[in-house]
Amino acid sequence: MLRQVLLAASRSDGVRKAVETAPFSRGAVRRFIAGETVDDALEVTQRLIGDGLSVTLDHLGEDTTDAGQAKAVVENYLALLERISAAGLGTRAEASVKLSAVGQALDEDLAVENARRICAAAKAAGTTVTLDMEDHTTVDSTLRILGELRRDYPSTGAVIQSYLRRAEQYCADLAYQGSRVRLCKGAYAAPEDVAFSSKEEVDKSYVRCMRVLMAGQGHPMLATHDPRLIEIAGALAVLHDRAPGDFEYQMLYGIRPAEQRRLVGLGAQVRVYVPYGGQWYGYAMRRMAERPANLAFVLRSFATR
Numbered sequence: 199m200l201r202q203v204l205l206a207a208s209r210s211d212g213v214r215k216a217v218e219t220a221p222f223s224r225g226a227v228r229r230f231i232a233g234e235t236v237d238d239a240l241e242v243t244q245r246l247i248g249d250g251l252s253v254t255l256d257h258l259g260e261d262t263t264d265a266g267q268a269k270a271v272v273e274n275y276l277a278l279l280e281r282i283s284a285a286g287l288g289t290r291a292e293a294s295v296k297l298s299a300v301g302q303a304l305d306e307d308l309a310v311e312n313a314r315r316i317c318a319a320a321k322a323a324g325t326t327v328t329l330d331m332e333d334h335t336t337v338d339s340t341l342r343i344l345g346e347l348r349r350d351y352p353s354t355g356a357v358i359q360s361y362l363r364r365a366e367q368y369c370a371d372l373a374y375q376g377s378r379v380r381l382c383k384g385a386y387a388a389p390e391d392v393a394f395s396s397k398e399e400v401d402k403s404y405v406r407c408m409r410v411l412m413a414g415q416g417h418p419m420l421a422t423h424d425p426r427l428i429e430i431a432g433a434l435a436v437l438h439d440r441a442p443g444d445f446e447y448q449m450l451y452g453i454r455p456a457e458q459r460r461l462v463g464l465g466a467q468v469r470v471y472v473p474y475g476g477q478w479y480g481y482a483m484r485r486m487a488e489r490p491a492n493l494a495f496v497l498r499s500f501a502t503r
């Protein structure tokens with residue numbers, strides 16, 4: 199119930215304006231977001247890399263409504279990737295891109311063109327891009343765009359959400375040599391005919407998908423904080439003889455940081471998803487919807503100021 203309310207609020211302009219302008223909001227979300235600028239993002243990236251982690255950077259922003267706004271998002275990624283290149287961080291830091299932020303809802307061709315510019319800059323910086331997966335209505339378009347981009351940039355990463363009833367099939371289609379696939383549970387509201395709604399079904403689907411990806415030829419990127427799923431991932435890696443470099447764990451910035459470092463200590467590859475930028479509202483609300491403890495954390499930080 200609380201999850202539904204928070205997910206609805208994440209799409210509401212009225213609530214967004216109220217929260218964004220509320221005093222202390224920015225400070226309260228700082229646990230989950232690196233900051234507003236490229237400098238902030240780079241500072242956090244360098245710290246995480248220093249701790250043995252890898253990073254994927256997300257410039258916050260979604261649902262772009264005009265081409266100018268989409269262009270500004272692209273420019274921001276280009277500036278970020280230039281800095282990654284100059285700092286020599288390309289082997290450890292990649293970019294995560296939401297196609298909705300680069301114009302997907304306006305025109306698919308525009309989104310392809312914009313994403314292509316970001317992929318080219320990533321390649322020049324010695325790194326790559328992963329396309330985040332968003333609302334279920336965008337899945338077909340996102341997979342089409344992925345196919346386009348992979349022709350020239352084969353390392354472009356895909357994301358599959360295990361809550362989708364078709365997730366296992368998507369994973370089977372994408373489990374080929376060189377294919378980087380992030381598996382997550384899914385963070386958006388979706389109807390019952392498209393997505394599983396119970397945690398048990400979503401988790402079981404995650405395990406089925408993980409089996410397909412770990413048995414396949416691609417590079418699985420297992421994005422979850424769930425201790426049971428992390429344990430099963432480790433067992434599947436042994437079963438399929440995957441070395442630490444042949445798959446990776448992924449977690450969000452600020453969530454289970456001790457577990458991230460524990461896995462690194464065991465020799466695993468762990469990548470942290472680091473969001474930055476001014477448009478943090480939708481991202482922060484989805485994190486609250488996932489876990490009431492995150493909401494309690496933010497409310498506590500309001501109360502203690």
Ligand code: FDA
Nearest residue numbers: 330331357382383384385421422423424448449450453471
């Ligand atoms: P879930 O939320 O069910 O939590 C399972 C267990 O994990 C909990 O019971 C608890 O034990 C532990 N846990 C979770 N949060 C914790 C916390 N704050 N502190 C301590 N323990 C905690 N979604 C999407 O739709 N599209 C996308 O492109 C992406 N991309 C993405 C990248 C990365 C790197 C990650 C980690 C996640 C995403 N997601 C995403 C979000 C994803 O779909 C999902 O909403 C969240 O990861 C939460 O799901 P969990 O797998 O962590 O399980």
